Amino acid sequence: MLFRSTFRPPPHEPDPILPVTQTIISKLFRGTNPYDGFPLDRKQKDLQGWNSQHPYLTSSVRTLRPNLIVEIGVWKGGSCTTMARELKSLGIDGCIIAVDTWLGSSEHWIQPQFFPELALRIGRPTLYEIFLNNILAEGLDGHVLPLPLDSSNAANVLSSLGLKPELIHIDASHDFESTMADLARWWRIL
Numbered sequence: 001m002l003f004r005s006t007f008r009p010p011p012h013e014p015d016p017i018l019p020v021t022q023t024i025i026s027k028l029f030r031g032t033n034p035y036d037g038f039p040l041d042r043k044q045k046d047l048q049g050w051n052s053q054h055p056y057l058t059s060s061v062r063t064l065r066p067n068l069i070v071e072i073g074v075w076k077g078g079s080c081t082t083m084a085r086e087l088k089s090l091g092i093d094g095c096i097i098a099v100d101t102w103l104g105s106s107e108h109w110i111q112p113q114f115f116p117e118l119a120l121r122i123g124r125p126t127l128y129e130i131f132l133n134n135i136l137a138e139g140l141d142g143h144v145l146p147l148p149l150d151s152s153n154a155a156n157v158l159s160s161l162g163l164k165p166e167l168i169h170i171d172a173s174h175d176f177e178s179t180m181a182d183l184a185r186w187w188r189i190l
Helices: 019-028 057-064 076-089 106-110 126-136 150-161 176-187
Strands: 069-074 093-097 144-147 167-170
Touching: 019 093, 019 144, 057 076, 057 144, 069 076, 069 150, 076 093, 076 126, 076 167, 093 150, 106 150, 126 144, 144 167, 150 176
Parallel strands: 069 093, 069 167, 093 144
Antiparallel strands: none
16 A cells, blocks of 8 residues: 655744844844745755854853844854854844855855855855855744845944944955954944
């Protein structure tokens, strides 16, 4: 006798939206959750990154217990995921604003071995979609909000909206001048 399975994997249960995250959604996105309508694909999770699980990420969250973290330079969300898991495990009403253009860095465009990581579709990197999928697949969308801007514009937006992070992780451009500019820009907001 042949039996057909009617099992369907459960739909994604969103991370509960905590008060800090809801406040940021209200201010930054005018009340619209940036994950609304994104089609989760659990099979496509890709958290590849560099030092995404470094102990300083979790120890900083444990020590500071921040309500607002900003990460500048997010890539696919590995570091965000590490810090968000720590927020969640500690029961902290906290949110990470993930700042990135999701266009890759110069080394991805210059060095042939890194170019495939951009996952181009119609001439544009698909890193933003990969990031959103990773956060949703990890069930951390109540703790992580994307802000698809460059570092300078993001600093202006957050400052104008009165959003003051208690912890900032800078990992954007990897050249000296850009890194120093990020440090100077974000130090004033911290």
